[in-house]
Amino acid sequence: MHDYVFSLTMDKKANLIILPFLRRVAIDCTIEAVDSTMQAVNMHVLRYVPRIWNPLQPAKKWVSGPLFDISGFTNTPELLTLNGFTNWYNISRDEVYYRFGTGNPKSLSRWTANQFGKVERLLWNESISMWTLVLNLPKSQCDEYSPCGPYGLCDLNSSPICSCLQGFRRKSQQELDQRDASSGCVRLTALDCKNRTDRFMTVTHTSLPDTTMAMATFHNKISLDECRQKCLTNCSCTGYASADIYGRGCIIWVSELVGVGTVSYGGREVFVQLASADLGTLIHSLFIRVINYTTTS
Structure with missing residues (x-):
């Protein structure tokens, strides 16, 4: 194979395959704790938020987070900044795709998933005739899928690391x-x-909750306030956030919030809907503040 830019996609039998040319692929990787052969993988698309999952072992181990903007996968920006790799991605209303190449037709790379659910990205080092580890995920317990359960907050700087969100x-x-x-x-x-x-x-400086049960739109004209109004008109809405780091687009969660965790650098803002009775006990801190709003009848 002479091409060295590849795309991940699936055939009609739901097999995960790699193609040496661009295909229309919507991708947001969810790695299960399964063997590295990655057999029996299906695509599940729900309201514009794509996922890859294993129906035989649906217990998730790690989620990259969706690819919503140029900052990369929301919870795993390292995927787009690895040395030795060149990345391409497209984000539009019609499709979201991600592809990568080594930049050298003679270079070899591979992904593996071990029995502990760790995902490894390796690059072949010709000088020592060995595979070199360039990425290992998840990096910490808080990076695993739902370490603290629904509405739990994971913080590696706390002991224990899990607590409940305010309210x-x-x-x-x-x-x-x-x-x-x-x-x-x-x-x-x-x-x-x-x-x-x-x-x-x-909740600020946080990773985005799991978007499996979320509705996402990428229209640049949708403001954060309009996103809030969309949440208010949906009685199933539990929270919302902008789709990208620039405050554009809208994500609305319509299920329990899973996978909220503080991050040491960057992170996102997630707006969690609470009953007004619980707001009086909120503690103003570096990470949490209360947003008031008014509605018109």
Whole structure:
């Protein structure tokens, strides 16, 4: 094979394949804790937010985050900044694709997934005749999929690393005593969509929650305030965020928020909908603040 720029896609039998030319591929990698052969992989597309998943072992281990803007995959920017690799990507209303090449037709690279769910990207080093590890994911426990359960907040600088978002409490006291955060958190007070008394809490410097059950639009003309209004008119909405780092586009979550974690550098803002009764107990800190809003009838 003389081409050295490849695209990931799937054939009609749902097999993951690599092609030496550009194809229309919507991709957001979700790596399961399975063997490196990556057999039986299907594409699941839900309201413009694409995912790759394994139906035989649906327990997710690591999620790259969606590719929404030039900053790269929202929770794994390293994928677009690796030495020795050249990356191309396109983001438009019709398609989102990502492809990469080594920049050298004689270079060899590969992805592997081991039995522990670790994803490794390797580059062949001709001088020592060995594969060189250039990327290892997930990097930490907070980078794993849902380490703290729904509405949990993962922070490596805290002990324990899992806590509940403001306005939520631990779902299982027994798990809390055992330092098991997998069941996550539940609301202190139910939302009141009918009377529109709910407000939003902003969690900053965070990774984006899992977008499997989310609606995303990439229109540059949609402002963050318009995104908020879309959330308010949908009683299933649990939170929203801009689609890119410039405040453009809109992501609306219509399920429990999973995978919220603080990051040491950069990160995003996620607006979590809370009952107004829970806002009085909020603690203003570096990472969390309350956003008020008004509605018109």
